[in-house]
Amino acid sequence: MRAACARDGGAVHVPESSAGSSPSASPAIEVRGVTHHYGGDDGLLAVDDASLAVAEGEFVSLVGPSGCGKTTLLRAVAGLLAVERGTVHLSGDTPRAAAAAHAVGLVAQEPGLLPWRTAEENVALPLQLGGIDAERQGEVRAALDRVGMTEFARFRPRELSGGMRQRVALARALVHRPRVLLMDEPFGALDELSREDLCVELLRVWEHERVSVLFVTHSIREAVLLSDRVVVMSPAPGRVVAEVPITLPRPRTLAMLESEACAAAVREIRAALGRLPAEVT
Amino acid sequence: MTAEEPQSARREHVTPTATSNAPTPRAPARPEASTLRSLLPPLLALAVTLVAWEAYIRAAEVPLYLVPAPSDVVAVLARTPGRFAAAGFTSLIEALGGLAVGAGAAFAVAVVMAHSRPLERALYPLALLVKVTPVVAVAPLFIIWFGFGAAPKVLIAALITFFPMLVNAVTGLRSVPPAALDVFRALDASPWQTFRLLRVPASLPYVVAALKISVPLSLIGAVVAEWMSGDGGVGQIILIANSSLDTASLFAAVVVLAVLAVALTGAIALVERRLLSWHESAEVQ
Numbered sequence: 001m002r003a004a005c006a007r008d009g010g011a012v013h014v015p016e017s018s019a020g021s022s023p024s025a026s027p028a029i030e031v032r033g034v035t036h037h038y039g040g041d042d043g044l045l046a047v048d049d050a051s052l053a054v055a056e057g058e059f060v061s062l063v064g065p066s067g068c069g070k071t072t073l074l075r076a077v078a079g080l081l082a083v084e085r086g087t088v089h090l091s092g093d094t095p096r097a098a099a100a101a102h103a104v105g106l107v108a109q110e111p112g113l114l115p116w117r118t119a120e121e122n123v124a125l126p127l128q129l130g131g132i133d134a135e136r137q138g139e140v141r142a143a144l145d146r147v148g149m150t151e152f153a154r155f156r157p158r159e160l161s162g163g164m165r166q167r168v169a170l171a172r173a174l175v176h177r178p179r180v181l182l183m184d185e186p187f188g189a190l191d192e193l194s195r196e197d198l199c200v201e202l203l204r205v206w207e208h209e210r211v212s213v214l215f216v217t218h219s220i221r222e223a224v225l226l227s228d229r230v231v232v233m234s235p236a237p238g239r240v241v242a243e244v245p246i247t248l249p250r251p252r253t254l255a256m257l258e259s260e261a262c263a264a265a266v267r268e269i270r271a272a273l274g275r276l277p278a279e280v281t
Numbered sequence: 282m283t284a285e286e287p288q289s290a291r292r293e294h295v296t297p298t299a300t301s302n303a304p305t306p307r308a309p310a311r312p313e314a315s316t317l318r319s320l321l322p323p324l325l326a327l328a329v330t331l332v333a334w335e336a337y338i339r340a341a342e343v344p345l346y347l348v349p350a351p352s353d354v355v356a357v358l359a360r361t362p363g364r365f366a367a368a369g370f371t372s373l374i375e376a377l378g379g380l381a382v383g384a385g386a387a388f389a390v391a392v393v394m395a396h397s398r399p400l401e402r403a404l405y406p407l408a409l410l411v412k413v414t415p416v417v418a419v420a421p422l423f424i425i426w427f428g429f430g431a432a433p434k435v436l437i438a439a440l441i442t443f444f445p446m447l448v449n450a451v452t453g454l455r456s457v458p459p460a461a462l463d464v465f466r467a468l469d470a471s472p473w474q475t476f477r478l479l480r481v482p483a484s485l486p487y488v489v490a491a492l493k494i495s496v497p498l499s500l501i502g503a504v505v506a507e508w509m510s511g512d513g514g515v516g517q518i519i520l521i522a523n524s525s526l527d528t529a530s531l532f533a534a535v536v537v538l539a540v541l542a543v544a545l546t547g548a549i550a551l552v553e554r555r556l557l558s559w560h561e562s563a564e565v566q
Contacts, residue, residue, distance in 0.1 A: 075463075099467055113461070114482070115560065125464070129474055158559065
């Protein structure tokens with residue numbers, strides 16, 4: 001029933017056509033006063049009155065120590081979690097409405113690929129769920145090409161390395177041209193060299209797609225390298241304690257990690273996390 | 282932890298280039314050669330057993346009505362091959378029918394139970410009751426209820442295969458990778474899409490495992506039912522041979538059952554190889 005709606009609605013290719021207020025007026029992601037406990041009101045307070053916004057086409061990272069509610073916030077934006085208090089909107093839509101319009105791409109630490117499908121069949125999943133059959137092959141090939149996985153289109157996940165699986169997951173998250181890309185420590189399980197490669201890859205893809213990104217990470221340098229802005233959260237219960245704009249020029253390169261501007265941003269974020277006196281410069 | 286190495290040997294060679302952490306495919310194994318090599322030890326063990334058995338029976342002059350020699354069993358099979366083939370075919374059809382009915386019903390119930398914990402709690406004791414009921418006790422009842430045709434035999438075979446499939450299918454339908462489920466939800470997949478594209482394929486390794494357990498069980502079910510009604514099948518041969526101390530025929534019937542079970546298990550292994558080449562279990566065959 002729902003698949004039929006998506007089929008004739010064609011919402012995947014025309015994101016702005018989804019119901020709700022005019023998308024251009026509201027930010028791509030707007031989180032306001034979100035509070036969430038796990039296990040009822042007496043349970044663990046995961047997020048406490050957190051607010052943040054991601055503008056259209058902006059790359060924002062969410063940085064904080066383990067268990068500060070970063071993932072909780074991201075899951076709320078993805079529509080995977082209904083928050084107790086506060087509101088979450090994606091271009092004016094509720095998260096579930098945005099999901100129904102196929103406006104969201106999701107990449108988590110676990111790639112979550114279907115082991116019985118080849119890389120290209122995995123990438124085709126969002127199109128298949130949206131009931132789009134025509135020109136699927138072209139879109140899938142293009143998405144695989146963007147992440148440099150064309151040669152591995154017919155490989156199963158089990159036959160790929162961790163980094164390659166994550167590339168496939170990224171292609172899958174982008175194949176239906178979402179407005180918003182949500183990434184939850186996508187490179188957290190990878191070795192450092194793979195992480196760097198994937199960061200560069202992600203930057204390249206993002207420059208091309210200009211999708212709005214909310215990127216959860218506990219790597220400060222990764223956040224600085226990728227983002228327009230870094231939102232810093234405190235330890236549990238998670239609160240937004242600082243927002244650090246990153247002024248490094250674009251396109252970004254790995255060499256910028258060595259720059260003074262990068263070091264300054266890292267120091268500022270560390271200070272906001274309470275890891276370093278701000279005056280030690 | 283995710284493995285950093287590619288793990289399959291089944292792929293054709295594709296030279297990995299371009300990407301930094303490209304895998305290095307292993308040399309592809311030759312399936313025919315490895316199958317032959319894996320079959321050799323059990324065949325050898327079987328041959329040694331048969332020869333030792335034959336030698337002992339002849340040396341100790343064991344009377345035929347107590348234990349027949351392998352050659353006696355072969356002689357019985359060769360004398361009336363049609364009788365054994367027909368009986369085997371009857372039992373096979375009953376067992377397969379029972380497997381289809383029992384496993385099918387179990388999968389349907391498993392779908393319900395996998396989607397609702399309260400329903401699982403409500404239905405599980407009933408399923409357990411079905412499992413612990415001794416087939417030998419209910420077989421006569423089934424013959425009273427359903428007559429002497431194929432129906433009671435199929436139902437007994439179904440009854441005996443129901444529980445293994447139920448337990449495995451419930452586990453399988455629930456064994457969905459959470460990250461994949463998140464992706465389905467973030468794409469607003471319908472329950473039917475999630476079931477068809479995620480839960481059912483994820484359950485297949487468990488379903489195939491259940492089938493492996495169920496195949497010999499379904500044959501046992503059919504044969505036990507045939508004992509009770511005695512109008513055909515391997516069970517009837519056993520019944521008649523037993524009452525007339527025709528031990529060689531009894532052993533011949535057992536051989537027929539063993540051949541059927543091996544053939545069915547082999548068929549399931551083929552299905553497994555086709556359906557589950559993606560699964561980790563494919564690596565350790």
